[in-house]
Amino acid sequence: DTVMTQTPLSLSVTPGQPASISCKSSQSLLLGNGKTYLHWYVQKPGQSPQLLIYEVYNRFSGVPDRFSGSGSGTDFTLEISRVEADDVGVYYCMQGFHLRTFGQGTKVEIK
Amino acid sequence: EVQLLESGGGLVQPGGSLRLSCAASGFTFSSSAMSWVRQAPGKGLEWVSGLSASGGLTYYADSMEGRFTISRDNSKSTLYLQVNSLRAEDTAIYYCAKDAFRSDGSTRPPFEYWGLGTLVSVSS
Numbered sequence: 001d002t003v004m005t006q007t008p009l010s011l012s013v014t015p016g017q018p019a020s021i022s023c024k025s026s027q028s029l030l031l032g033n034g035k036t037y038l039h040w041y042v043q044k045p046g047q048s049p050q051l052l053i054y055e056v057y058n059r060f061s062g063v064p065d066r067f068s069g070s071g072s073g074t075d076f077t078l079e080i081s082r083v084e085a086d087d088v089g090v091y092y093c094m095q096g097f098h099l100r101t102f103g104q105g106t107k108v109e110i111k
Numbered sequence: 112e113v114q115l116l117e118s119g120g121g122l123v124q125p126g127g128s129l130r131l132s133c134a135a136s137g138f139t140f141s142s143s144a145m146s147w148v149r150q151a152p153g154k155g156l157e158w159v160s161g162l163s164a165s166g167g168l169t170y171y172a173d174s175m176e177g178r179f180t181i182s183r184d185n186s187k188s189t190l191y192l193q194v195n196s197l198r199a200e201d202t203a204i205y206y207c208a209k210d211a212f213r214s215d216g217s218t219r220p221p222f223e224y225w226g227l228g229t230l231v232s233v234s235s
Contacts (some may be wrong), residue, residue, distance in 0.1 A: 001173060039220060041156075048206060048227055049148075049156060054220030092156055096221050099170055100146070100158035 002027050002095050006103035013083040014111045021106045023076045023093035030073055030097075037096035040069055040078050043105075044089040052091075053078065085110055113137035113224045115207050120229030127197050131229055133190040133207030138224075140188035144217065146170075146210040147181065147192045149203040150228075159205070160192065164215045197233045204228040 003026040013019045023038070030036045040053040051060040053069040056076060066081045080087055088110055093103040119131040133145070146161035160181040161170040169181055180193040190207050209224040211217035 039222070041222065043156070048225040049222070050225065051220060051223055058220075060220065060223070090155070094156075094158075094221070099172065100161070100221065102156045102158065105155040 002029075002098055002101050004093055004095055004101050004103035006091075006093060006106050008106060009104060010107040010109070012109045012111050013080075015084060016082050019080040019083050019087075019108060021078045021091055021093075021108075023071075023078070023103050025074045025076075025095050025097075027097070028073045029095050036072060038069075038071065038076050039094050039096060041092045041094060041102075042087075042089045043092070044086075047089075049092065080108075083108070083110070113209070115209070115224060115226030117205060117207050117226045117229035120205065120231045122232045122234065123197055124235050125198060125233055127233075128193070128195045129197065129231060131192040131194070131205055131207075131231070133192075133226055135188045135190065135207075135209075138209065140183075141185040144210040144212045144215050145183065145190045146208050146222070147179075147190075148206045148208055148222070148225075149201075150206070151200070151203040154203075157203075161210050161212065162190070163212055164217075168212070168214055170212070194231070197231075199233050202231060202233045204230050 005024045007022045041049045043049040057069045090105040114136045116134045147159040162181045166183045182191045206228045207226045208222040211219040
């Protein structure tokens with residue numbers, strides 16, 4: 001099984017400041033077609049999860065450009081350039097290379 | 112507008128069974144892979160099972176194989192999850208989500224859309 005490890009597990013951020021979440025996979029998520037199957041989701045309080053970023057750096061429809069993804073192979077990062085109150089929630093990375101596995105989640109709060 | 116509406120959850124005794132349903136609308140269901148994802152109270156997300164667009168290929172998380180059976184009825188645009196021999200640790204919100212497997216030739220991302228979930232509680 002592919003294990004996904006996120007750090008930190010919680011983050012308290014001042015509005016307007018940046019935030020960064022790391023996600024590491026136990027095996028490479030790069031397929032021979034050149035695509036890397038690492039995706040990010042957010043679950044806001046009381047809501048269902050929603051897709052944020054797919055294949056490392058592609059923002060899903062409607063996602064603000066404050067959100068960006070980077071990384072390769074086994075190491076990935078989600079960055080929020082300027083955190084807003086609406087960004088509160090739990091952020092999950094997920095590998096789609098072999099079936100699906102989620103990271104433990106990172107809870108983002110506002111200071 | 113895409114809608115996924117789960118149903119079939121409830122309180123069930125340990126050892127019992129449930130069949131969860133997910134009614135889809137707003138997209139071409141018969142061309143879309145689908146999955147179930149669950150979330151135990153206060154815990155993270157856990158992928159349970161997925162199904163190709165045609166229904167010909169089924170996928171299960173290692174820990175789910177045996178007691179869970181995923182299926183679909185494309186004529187009704189409905190996804191199902193049969194869960195047998197329920198245990199307390201199966202207590203969770205079960206979400207259905209539009210998925211995309213490479214085996215279907217899909218280039219869409221997984222889990223573009225999610226339902227609101229249905230709660231399964233296993234307790235005596």
